[in-house]
Amino acid sequence: MNRKNDQVNDVILQTAAVIIFFIIIVFSINLFFAGHYSPGGGFIGGLMTAAALVLLLLAFDSKTLAAVLPFDYRKMTALGLVIAMLTSLHSIFWGRPFLTHAYDKFDLPLLGEQTLHTAIAFDLGVYLVVIGVTMTIIQTIGESE
């Protein structure tokens, strides 16, 4: 991680940001996965992840962020839309109406018996779109002169 900054010495901010970044990310992933049972979900999870990225953006600069996390957020938006659309579409191949979700219990390694739900895939689409949109907006405005 490139920590040089000519004018200001942001060492406390930068150190804190690196630590807090992971806490926020974990929190956002938790929000995302918990969505079906407790408050949270793709939208707020996505916003939280974006907030973590913004924190990095504040502590460092956009070039650093792009070097560390080389995502194209516009493509991420598109990917999210595609995932949400495919999740919605898959049901019609089983003869069900559009956007019919399916779920079942599975015995997973490590996690034990868990319910898997196609709604989580839909939420993943939402999650990606929200990150993509927020980051696109903030990056675009931030980089404009």
Add this chain to the structure above:
Amino acid sequence: MSVLHLAILLPLLAAPFIPFLFRALKRIHTGWFVLIVPVVLFVYFFRFIGITSAGDVVTETVEWMPSLGINFTAYVDGLGLLFALLITGIGALVVLYSIYYLNKDKESLGHFYVYLLLFMGAMLGVVLSDNMVVMYMFWELTSISSFLLIGYWYEKERSRYGARKSMLITVFGGLSMLGGIVILESIVGSFSIRDMVANQALIADSPFFIAAMILILLGAFTKSAQFPFHIWLPDAMEAPTPVSAYLHSATMVKAGLYLVARMSPVFQESSLWLWIIASVGTFTLFWGSFNAVKQTDLKGILAFSTVSQLGLIMSLLGLGAAALHYDGMDDNIYMVATIAAIFHLINHATFKGSLFMMVGIVDHETGTRDIRKLGGLMTVMPITFTIAVIGSLSMAGLPPFNGFLSKEMFLKATTKVFSMDFFALDTIGILIPVVAFIASVFTFIYSLIIFMRTFMGKAQFDQLPKQPHEAPIGMLIPPAILAILVVVLGFVPNVLSNSLIKPAVESIYPTLVASGQDVKVDIYFWHGLTPELYMTIGVILLGTLMFFTINKWMGIYNHIPHRLTLNGMYDGTLVWSNKAAYRFKDNYMTGFIRSYLVYIFLFLSGMILFSMYRFDLFDFSFGEMEAVAPYEYVLGAVIILASLAILFMRSRLPSIILLGVVGYSVALFFVFFNAPDLALTQLVIETVSVALFLLVFYHMPEISKKEVRVKFKVENAIVSIFVGVTVMLLSFMALSNRSLSSISEYYKENVYDLAAGKNMVNVVLVDFRGFDTLFEIVVLAIAAIGIYTMIKFRTTERTKGAREHEPKK
């Protein structure tokens, strides 16, 4: 599709080939190919005379829109056939004439003949359609093709003006007629004219009878140039002369007469019908003849003369309705009016057609139509002169020409008005023969002017643009044929009586024919010393006297100011309505968004309050209200104070912060009201949007960062309070009128069983109502892409673009 349908559509089918012929065969005048169409059609329709004179009709139907009751039903009876023969016969002569009149190298003949054929087909469709919607379609096609023909020399300002004027007026009438047709259909349940005639009693009893009649008559009056809609006809004289001869004397202007005659069986039982048509027709007769005298352009004279003669026929059609009120009489004298109408219709087509062609010849060979420049052409153009004399004298109503016969019959019909003892015709009705007499005098005068000023008098050839000489023979044939017809019909009028006139009159009086009355058409040359003969002698004496003293009384025309004339009113209306529309538009389209917001808010609140008042919904009940907790008071107070404070902030920065206060307070409300998902989202979104506001503030130009308080405007305050109160009342109303239980019970019960989730909000978002979410994320994506494009693809001409979008004031 029968042969009859093909015949009606033949001109329309032939029209697309004309431009190819015009391009491919430059050496032959395109008119020769076109000529085949009306000649073939004339011969074809001629064969129907045997059928209709035997009292039979021919009906052929092609289904077009059967589910709507709109089928192309061709219906040939006496009236339709008479018109079809006029259209094709005079059409053939006009095409022949135009071959010599229009130069094949200088004019775009491809256009001309396409328009002319369109018109011919449309006109045949009008007179031979039984279905009124199909008739209306052809009717408008005549308006459109007439518009194209008047504007044929489109580089001339006057042509465009005349074309637009005729279009506006005739389409106004056509649309009115469509309204009448729809009303009639709603009464009868069919678009067929025959069904309407059969259900005439039903129509007469309907409360919409008068509305339907007036709307239909508006169509007829505008098309047939009746007062006050006649003003388009003189301006239509900018068309090439063959067009004037064909459309504006013989055929199109008679479409209104056709409509009146055709609809007579439906309406003529009503006294209003007789009165409206007879009075409008008689006044048009007078007004047209009165105005014709002052014209200096030959075509202008003929235009007003056409108006006047159309008025004559119209008034005869109206008077003919009286025949129905005397049924059972052995010799129904009122039927003479309708017979005269039909007879004069034929006569007018012959002599007016020949006169127009004569004027065209004079124009063509001398270069002017101005009677002040013309004179003494008799020796140079003897044949044209002969045609002019025959046409004018027939128009003036002199023996031995056919105009004399129909004029006598007209006067006879008007003098019979006295003996009608109903509709107050025995008192006010006296005006009709008086006006008719005066009009006949003026008719006599302008008929004399036409040939006296053109062909007699002093020759002044040096003032003419061209050296006059007799026209080529091809140009003289069509008017000569018409002139011969004028004479022949004058001497042996009864050739037509049983073949054409009788079947046509029978179509106008279906009820009389059904009751066994015989329509007797017998036109005498000499009918004894009757009042109408004395009237004719009076017309000749007075007319001659006035003609020779014309310079003494021409001054009366100068006393009518232009602004009060109908043309002045028409022009004024156009200018005024344009100005008024602009002024109206400029008044409310201010270009300021705040004005539009005021309209929107006022309209919204007004509509809501009005509907609440209208349905009496001010009855609020607060029984189901929950008790208000103390912290809700506190939070409410914070929000209210913050919102009010925004209004009084001097600077924008505190406003943004206060807005954030409101947003976080709302998030707190969500917490208190048990909406954790909303609270989370609201907190994050509020943060983001406040950050964006700050960003915008940071980038604002220095000048607008000045600390100025929002100016207080009373009207804005009133509007905003009004809107606020309205929305408040609306919410109270909605709360106290909740009549159905919420759908959320279903979600509560099934959230785990059906969707395997416990967070109901999230399950609704992704599962029960996932469709909404799907498109909300699309909205987000669009917003992101929008911001990206706006910022990344700013053009360098940003300032220029911004200036263009600035409001004008």
